[in-house]
Amino acid sequence: MDTTVKAGGLSRRAVLKVAGTVAGGIAAGAIAAPAVRAQGTKTIRFLNTETSIDSIRALKVAAAEYERQFGTKVVIDSVPLDGAFTKVTTSLRGGTPYDIATFAFVGHVLILASEGHLMPLNELTDKYKWGPNILFPIDGKVFWYPYDYNLGWIYYRKDLYEKNNLSVPKTWAEFLKNAQTLNGDGRAGALYPIGSNGATNWLSPGFMWAEGVKVFDDKWNIVFDNADIGPRVTRFLDFFGELYKTMPPGTSQASFGEVLSTFTSDKVAHSAYAGRMIETLERNAPALADKYGIMPYMDSAGKHQAVNHGYDGWVVLKTPNSDEAMKFMKWFTENQFINFLHTAPLHFQPPRLDVYEDARWRAHPLIEKHAAAVETMRSFLTDKNMILTSLDTQGPAPDLRPGKIFEAFVFPEMLQNKCLKNLPSADCVKIAADKMRQVIA
DSSP: OOOOBOGGGSOHHHHHHHHHHHHHTOOTTTTOOOGGGGSSSOEEEEEEOOOSHHHHHHHHHHHHHHHHHHOOEEEEEEOOGGGHHHHHHHHHHTTOOOSEEEESOHHHHHHHHHTTOBOOOHHHHTTSOBOSSOSOOBTTBOOOEEEEEOOBEEEEEHHHHHHTTOOOOSSHHHHHHHHHHTOBTTBBSOOOOOSSSHHHHHHSTHHHHHTTOOSBOTTSOBOTTSTTHHHHHHHHHHHHHHHHTTSOTTGGGOOHHHHHHHHHTTSBSEEEESTHHHHHHHHHOGGGTTSEEEEOEEOSSSSOEEEEOOEEEEEEBOSTTHHHHHHHHHHHHHHTHHHHHTTSTTTSBOSBGGGGGOHHHHTSHHHHHTHHHHHHHHHHHHOTTOEEEOGGGOSSSOOHHHHHHHHTTHHHHHHHHHHTSOOOHHHHHHHHHHHHHHHHO
16 A cells, blocks of 8 residues: 555545534634743643553653653643544634644544644654554655554464364464364354444454455545455455354454453454453463464465554644644653553554664563564564555555545444345445445545
8 A cells, every 4th residue: 555645635625524523613723822821831732542541651751751851841631532533623623722642543644634733743753664554644744653553463272272283274264164163162263343343343354355355446446346356355255254153142242342351251262453462361361371372364265464454643733832742752752652652562563663673662571471472463564465454544545535434334334234134245245335435425
C-alpha cells in the first residue's frame, strides 16, 4: 500500500461528510484561546486514550518532570478511545483546544490535517527508521507520531499441540484440522469474533488478507466481488464457516474482552490478539504464560502470510501553544518514550525500529522473558513478504473511504450472513460488496 497521501486527494466535502457536524464547525477563528491561558505559567493540554493505570501514571510523571525542568504545566486528560475525536473537535470549536491528542484511526488524522489543524512532525520522525505502513505522510509531511503497532496475529496453545502431535499449520485446511482436534474436553477449538464490533473488524479478516483479498483497486473502485477477488473471499467464507463450528457459544457477541478472557482462562485453543494477550496471561493465568505460541495468519495454499494492521499515535494541534507543545513532544519522545512503552511492554509494539536494539527497552522483565515472541513480532515488520493490512487501511493511499466501510460493520455482517444465516458464500460476498459501494457513495 502506498502510504503517501497527495494533498488534492482528500476533498473538504469528503472530510465533512464523514466527520458530520462534529468536524463541520472547526473552521477559521475557532481556536482562539481564552486570555487566561496567555497569562502566567504556560499550560499544555494533552488528551490521552491509553486509560490503564500504568499508562496514565507514566504520562503524569512525565508531565510533572517537564514542569519541574521547564516551568510549563502539562495537563493530562484521559478518555476512552471512542470519544477522542469528538473531544478534540469540540475543544477546537469551543476555543479551548487540546494541544496534543491521541488517535487510533488514520481517518481522524486525515480530517484534522486536511482542515489545517495539525502541526507537521517531521522534525521528530525523520531522525528514526520506522516499520512499514505507519507514518501515512501527506505530500511528504508526517502529521502524527506513532507509538505502537497493534498488529493482530494468531495465538495457539503450544502445549496442546505437543500433546496431540500437531504441527504449526501452513494452510487453512491444516488450521481447521487442528482446531477440530482440540475442540473438546471443555475447550473450544477456536474463537474469532463475528459480532458487529471493532474486534471482528480487527481480528477475523487476517485469513482473508493472506489469501490476497483487496477491497479497492488503484482507482477506488470496489473489487471485493470481481472475478479475481470474489472467489478468494468465497473460499475464505467456506473455510470460516467450518471453523465457526469449533467456536464456543456466544461467539456472535464476543468482543475484545471475551477474546482475551476465553484464551487466558483455557476455554479456547486458538484465538487472535496483539501483545496484550501475553500480558493478560502473565497477570491472570501465569501457569499458561509459557504455553502459548504465536504465528501469522495463513492462506489456503500455504504460500502467503498476513497480520492484521493496527496502530496508535499522537498529534500536535495548531493552537496558541503549538510551539510549546512541539518542545514537549521533542523532549517526551527522546526522554520518556521507552518509559511509556513499558506501561504495556508487549502490547505497545514499537513502530520505531531502533527501539528493538535499545538496551533500556529490552531491560523490561516481560520483554526479557518473552524474547522469542518479541523477535517473532519484530519479524512481522521486517519480513518483506508479510502482508500487513486492515480494513481501515485498504486502498491505494490513506483515505476516509475504508474507514466508512470499517465503521459500517460490513465485514462482520458478511460473517454473520455466513455463520448465523447459512447463506451461500457467494451470496454473502455479493451482499457485502453492494453495501460497500453504498457506504462510500
